[in-house]
Amino acid sequence: xxxxxxxxxxxxxxxxxxxxxxxxxxxxxxxxxxxxxxxxxxxxxxxxxxxxxxxxxxxxxxxxxxxxxxxxxxxxxxxxxxxxxxxxxxxxxxxxxxxxxxxxxxxxxxxxxxxxxxxxxxxxxxxxxxxxxxxxxxxxxxxxxxxxxxxxxxxxxxxxxxxxxxxxxxxxxxxxxxxxxxxxxxxxxxxxxxxxxxxxxxxxxxxxxxxxxxxxxxxxxxxxxxxxxxxxxxxxxxxxxxxxxxxxxxxxxxxxxxxxxxxxxxxxxxxxxxxxxxxxxxxxxxxxxxxxxxxxxxxxxxxxxxxxxxxxxxxxxxxxxxxxxxxxxxxxxxxxxxxxxxxxxxxxxxxxxxxxxxxxxxxxxxxxxxxxxxxxxxxxxxxxxxxxxxxxxxxxxxxxxxxxxxxxxxxxxxxxxxxxxxxxxxxxxxxxxxxxxxxxxxxxxxxxxxxxxxxxxxxxxxxxxxxxxxxxxxxxxxxxxxxxxxxxxxxxxxxxxxxx
Amino acid sequence: xxxxxxxxxxxxxxxxxxxxxxxxxxxxxxxxxxxxxxxxxxxxxxxxxxxxxxxxxxxxxxxxxxxxxxxxxxxxxxxxxxxxxxxxxxxxxxxxxxxxxxxxxxxxxxxxxxxxxxxxxxxxxxxxxxxxxx
Numbered sequence: 130x131x132x133x134x135x136x137x138x139x140x141x142x143x144x145x146x147x148x149x150x151x152x153x154x155x156x157x158x159x160x161x162x163x164x165x166x167x168x169x170x171x172x173x174x175x176x177x178x179x180x181x182x183x184x185x186x187x188x189x190x191x192x193x194x195x196x197x198x199x200x201x202x203x204x205x206x207x208x209x210x211x212x213x214x215x216x217x218x219x220x221x222x223x224x225x226x227x228x229x230x231x232x233x234x235x236x237x238x239x240x241x242x243x244x245x246x247x248x249x250x251x252x253x254x255x256x257x258x259x260x261x262x263x264x265x266x267x268x269x270x271x272x273x274x275x276x277x278x279x280x281x282x283x284x285x286x287x288x289x290x291x292x293x294x295x296x297x298x299x300x301x302x303x304x305x306x307x308x309x310x311x312x313x314x315x316x317x318x319x320x321x322x323x324x325x326x327x328x329x330x331x332x333x334x335x336x337x338x339x340x341x342x343x344x345x346x347x348x349x350x351x352x353x354x355x356x357x358x359x360x361x362x363x364x365x366x367x368x369x370x371x372x373x374x375x376x377x378x379x380x381x382x383x384x385x386x387x388x389x390x391x392x393x394x395x396x397x398x399x400x401x402x403x404x405x406x407x408x409x410x411x412x413x414x415x416x417x418x419x420x421x422x423x424x425x426x427x428x429x430x431x432x433x434x435x436x437x438x439x440x441x442x443x444x445x446x447x448x449x450x451x452x453x454x455x456x457x458x459x460x461x462x463x464x465x466x467x468x469x470x471x472x473x474x475x476x477x478x479x480x481x482x483x484x485x486x487x488x489x490x491x492x493x494x495x496x497x498x499x500x501x502x503x504x505x506x507x508x509x510x511x512x513x514x515x516x517x518x519x520x521x522x523x524x525x526x527x528x529x530x531x532x533x534x535x536x537x538x539x540x541x542x543x544x545x546x547x548x549x550x551x552x553x554x555x556x557x558x559x560x561x562x563x564x565x566x567x568x569x570x571x572x573x574x575x576x577x578x579x580x581x582x583x584x585x586x587x588x589x590x591x592x593x594x595x596x597x598x599x600x601x602x603x604x605x606x607x608x609x610x611x612x613x614x615x616x617x618x619x620x621x622x623x624x625x626x627x628x629x
Numbered sequence: 630x631x632x633x634x635x636x637x638x639x640x641x642x643x644x645x646x647x648x649x650x651x652x653x654x655x656x657x658x659x660x661x662x663x664x665x666x667x668x669x670x671x672x673x674x675x676x677x678x679x680x681x682x683x684x685x686x687x688x689x690x691x692x693x694x695x696x697x698x699x700x701x702x703x704x705x706x707x708x709x710x711x712x713x714x715x716x717x718x719x720x721x722x723x724x725x726x727x728x729x730x731x732x733x734x735x736x737x738x739x740x741x742x743x744x745x746x747x748x749x750x751x752x753x754x755x756x757x758x759x760x761x762x763x
Contacts, residue, residue: 162725175734286672287727313672313727343729351729364674365705366666366685367728373686387671424671470724470738474676481743520743523711524675550669550707596670596707 130460142321147187148333164230164465176341178349184337188307191334207252228318230465250587251303268622277305279357287313304611383600388553391546392427397560416531425554430533472506475528487515552594645719667704693762701763
């Protein structure tokens with residue numbers, strides 16, 4: 130197990146507008162801290178509406194020609210981006226670890242690996258796509274052609290900064306749009322390095338990055354009447370606010386707003402002490418992936434009462450074996466929470482759980498790592514036992530905290546699973562073929578992992594039911610959220626209708 | 630009797646710390662009157678969002694929990710179903726949230742601390758009304 134070097138960043142990066150890095154028009158910047166040790170790693174522009182307007186000008190200018198770019202040109206560009214990311218796989222992974230605080234084994238094997246795959250996926254699907262044509266009668270033909278929607282705004286979260294950017298940027302560019310991205314202010318460094326590497330592959334103005342704070346840069350972008358579509362991943366109040374702005378412009382939006390995902394373990398899981406049981410135990414411990422900062426964090430474990438004791442004993446043992454430490458060390462399983470306010474919020478929720486009467490099965494406190502890491506934001510992976518009406522079972526904590534409860538019947542498991550405001554992800558673990566089909570169908574969530582969890586391959590659509598939002602990413606379905614349908618209705622009849 | 634009245638008058642569903650008041654005052658000098666809406670969901674969810682008054686449009690789906698130093702505090706009714714036995718205190722933490730909450734450029738973030746309401750509070754607090762109350 131080796132330790133990766135902490136990557137060197139430039140002391141300052143600009144916005145990326147019209148094909149080049151530029152400072153904020155008013156000249157303001159803000160410091161970027163790494164949650165690993167709270168030190169300053171770079172500066173980025175503190176943009177405002179003037180910078181947003183400059184990006185909109187660049188995007189609108191570029192769209193005049195980019196909208197007519199061939200599918201081949203767009204596909205080849207996405208493939209080249211993927212190749213450059215692949216050539217810099219470990220470097221970008223290290224930057225992402227520095228920016229976000231997550232462990233290097235995750236940024237190498239998940240974040241950046243999936244970034245590469247998503248660009249290639251969207252490069253591929255647009256080459257295989259075709260429009261439709263229907264002969265409505267002997268002289269009338271309906272032709273459907275997909276056209277880009279125009280200039281789109283994308284507001285990116287901080288939990289998988291580059292991967293979430295790739296989920297949004299790749300389909301939007303593939304569909305022929307020009308894009309303005311507002312990265313999260315906690316994690317702006319990764320996309321700066323990404324643009325340094327791939328910026329020259331993209332025509333000027335087609336992809337623009339505007340850094341800054343939500344109320345100063347995100348809001349004017351989401352509000353602009355010059356934007357034709359807004360994509361957002363985040364929380365529900367901002368989601369509503371963005372929809373409110375979009376309603377004023379009659380703009381379409383896609384929203385991914387989080388969840389409180391149930392991970393359900395049926396009794397047959399314990400029928401044998403084998404590889405599958407081992408996989409199921411790991412599946413329950415997946416709440417600690419990415420320090421729990423995942424919209425689909427399996428933050429509610431539902432276990433059949435007959436296997437509760439034996440199964441949870443294994444889950445607690447596996448959780449206690451999670452190695453925390455320097456995120457650049459390949460042996461580190463869990464790194465730092467992304468920011469101080471998140472850290473405080475998570476600790477607050479652990480206290481709420483205790484006050485509500487939840488039993489702490491493991492963790493339950495911050496992790497005080499010594500030496501260079503003592504100023505970082507580390508929390509022990511925590512399992513609380515309680516019931517589904519508790520707030521820790523209902524609210525997204527966005528940390529390495531899961532809450533476990535038991536059920537007696539399949540019906541009760543489904544009832545508990547669906548007793549939530551959200552419907553993004555769910556897990557179902559069973560050796561019973563009937564349960565493996567019927568339970569996922571009954572769970573109100575956009576993604577149900579059956580005998581697996583936290584897999585995000587391109588080609589499987591991802592998105593929410595209920596208050597988790599709408600739109601389906603990581604799949605060609607997303608292309609239509611970034612396109613108009615042009616219907617040409619053509620008559621091959623020379624004769625007048627005879628009306629006038 | 631006076632004491633009981635006094636206690637009832639002090640009862641509320643949402644309160645604030647001096648640090649929260651200080652930040653609210655700072656924001657009001659730039660933004661004028663302000664409001665809060667408690668968020669849910671991922672990333673910066675489960676945190677209170679602060680906006681210039683009426684920048685966020687409150688709907689019939691929202692519940693009015695009370696005022697914090699004159700600023701109305703709302704939450705969606707679906708979330709309130711799980712929070713109705715909870716007393717909230719608006720506080721401040723250093724940090725950089727994302728979202729459109731207006732305090733973010735200050736390097737501080739509003740935070741909710743909570744405790745369960747006492748039985749006396751549950752009996753005596755009036756029903757939290759729905760819809761815009763300011």
